[in-house]
Amino acid sequence: MATERILHLRRITTSLAVLLVLFSTINTGNCDAQVPLVLWASEGVSLPSQSPPTAGHIVGQQQLAAYLEKALSAGPRNVLLFLQDKMSIEDFTMYAGAFGNKQDSVFPNLEGALMSSLSPLVLPAVSWPASNAVIGQLQDHLETSPLYMDADTLSQLRLNASSPALLVFRLPYGVGADLMSAKEILSGNDEVIGQVLSVMKTQSVPYTAIYTALRPSREAASLSMDAGLGGGRSLLQARGGYKERERERERQRKINEKALIHRPVEYKEGEDTCILLWAKSLTVSILRSGRWEDHDLTSDTFGEGVSPKLHGSSCDQTKSRLVLNYENVLGHRSFKLIFAMGQRHYKVSARRWFTLDVVELEYDGAKAAFNGSRNIYAPAEYSYRCESVTSFRWPLLVPRSSKDPANQWRISFEDFQIQGFNVSGGDFSYASDCAGFFTPGIWMGLMTSLLMVLVLTYGLNMIMQLRTMDRFDDPKGPAISVPLTE
Template identity: 80%
Template sequence: MKMASSRTPQRSVPASLALLLGLLSASLPVRSDEQVPLILWSSGGTSVPKQSPPTAGHIVEQQQLSSYLENALEAGPRNVVLFLQDKMSVEDFTMYGGAFGNKQDSVFPNLEGALTSSSSPLVLPAVSWPASNAVIGQLQDQLDTSPLYMDPETLSQLRLNASSPALLVFRLPYGIGSDLMSAKEILSGNDEVIGQVLSIMRTQSVPYTAIYTALRPSREVASLSLEAGLGGGRSLLQARGGYRERERERQRKEKEKEKASTYSPVEFKEGEKTCILMWAKGLSVSILRSGRWEDHDLTPSTFGEGVSPKIHGSSCDENRARLVLNYENVLGHRSFKLIFAMSQRFYKVSARRWFRMDAVELEYDGTKATFNGSRNIYAPHEYSYRCESVTSFRWPLLIPHSSKDPANQWRVSFEDFQIQGFSLRGAEFSYASDCAGFFSPGIWMGLLTSLLMVLVLTYGLHMIMQLRTMDRFDDPKGPAISVPQTE
């Protein structure tokens, strides 16, 4: 794609990533601690219409980014390879990508080669990080398929079809330690992963669209230090005033993001009556393959604005409730179901009704894995059940049904989980019965410390009470006290 700038001439095909980002960083008067770059390109030999990048200094928000992605996928390949790095900023390319002439020191040879071979790459240097966080959801809606979280080894075993869209997500790490070389080494390793993935895609001869972006900016204070060193006292005062405005703007954006991240629960109705509600901040499953755990995040396919989960097969009555979440292409399984089975009954000991989670089931390709939750997940039937973490590992609340059950090869994890299958009034949860015990670790520490101090005080008082005074005292002015000795 063409680079458009008021001070930079257009080029039909960029020579390297370093040149592109060097020009971008020179014409970008925005704060890098609020934006992340996004790079989009297609496989070599694929003809895709070019898109004009935004003007210098413009920040791409979620709606505009969705338009870029839609235009790229309408005419380009619908097999999408998404490289999603934890953190990234334009400065990472200018520092380590050879943007200032040191091309032999570039840590992005594979990425530069892919951009050079592509006929129409698109580089967006300033994408708001809330928009980059929504890339997976936007691609999922446009491709009408669920994301597959993969690594190069898993990709080599997967067979793609050019006529069937696929969304392949590769998570890349990022970290800066005490030595700046650690960031360079990590970026170099990420570029090697990109090279391996693109090499595998070439061997399968399947055209693809590749995207490289991040969830968060990696340079949070660079722009502030730059502003502080650009001028004298006058510019410093101006920077302070601008900082207050930017801080208010940042707080406003955080509130908007928090409001946008609050999504509705999954709701199942029997007729016109809501009988099951389920909400979670995160749903994920993992399977053990070749001694390694492969993870898949079900949250984007279950919750969010515009997301409509498939719940056919669910049912409920006065004593039993069953919520079925249907997915596609989860960890290599075309058909995948996550099932919550609940029941309620009257208990004479407490003289009230309780509901419990009988099982959490995974159904995939004719196989069923069952986790028993009846021992740990329960609440009064008129309440909802809520727990900060419900997992089958690390203090598990879900236990495999037996030692031979396929559930031993799976892990499930629900973060900030809440569910109710009985006594619902409208589409809102009832009062929550939390899984946290009354005696938290802090309470136990306080009780034990207080008990230890009471014991020390008691021992001290006991010692004081045992002190006895002498019946007679020695007078230094008088005769010494003599104690006769008897044989």
């Protein structure tokens, strides 16, 4: 009994220390560019001891791969990956209970799992392009394909401790949501985690669990700095170049407006158009000797009188494949840009959706593949449009794994639009845009309007409460006398 009590106190102390590290990292570095990652094992299973990074250190893709490889080398090979759309360290510091107090926390199930785990690992700051590659890294380590599931379907699955499995549970995050709705969404995600862990406990199968996100939920500051909007000092230093930048923007705007009259890339199967692709600009880059070499493919793909070679393309009711063939690109005589799309019916939404599964670069017999199915999707009868689709700096296209040659390549589209199914009349269908509807500006306007309505309502209520006197003094009557007493 004494030994069990000592082990239990040791677990609690370790978990509290982990939570303290998690909560204390709010001021370490720029949190806008990273996401947290939490790793633990089922109760009674010990993972290899790993030292967390120092405060302020950002875990990159290679270092994260080393952490995962060490954990899976001796730990359970049934992996539960809870992949949230967006998450930042602020989500824990704002909503997690202090020192594991579940009454004040929206993460009681997560904190309970950490408390019961013998060797949890918390990485407060992971480069979110690295977190995007977690699925590919786990797939390489486990040598198995990921299964996208929910708690209900998991209860129908029978796992085997001797056979590796990678189970992915997608968790939402409110885009543009206020604090209350974000708290409710995170609380709902924690309930999903609790349901999944309960199912795994009933099956008595040891597991390794990972909780992370695709991108940070706090992006405004970084975006403004990247756009050159947040540095007052830089504006003062660059005041002389303001007019020059404005002229360049105006020139680029006119070029873009002129480019809009050009037709998109169009692939026909017989007489019917089945694939459409358009972008204002298309650039590919390769890393050589520590430097990025760029090649602009816009003029070879889009424009008046341009007809790119599309041999190798195909389309049917469930799959579409668009192949753009080039020559002499970045030193490669043969170069292909391939878009592979799929269409399937999803029971949850009761409709068909299409996804851009892979964007592939094929050059002189070698291949580099970027996964886009997690971020680029739309209803099957719509087209997909996004202002920027890149494999770097807020990427929507990510390499399949850390070992994929795609890590040596970059691809960038500006004003990207694609449709691989249900094309009618040779024109794009209604576009499903990647941008959220409730932007910060819209929320500011709604909150200001609500505040003004409340002030007006309060003022009208005060006016309605005014009452006139129902009795008045009679000036002709006797005056009121007040006797004086000594």
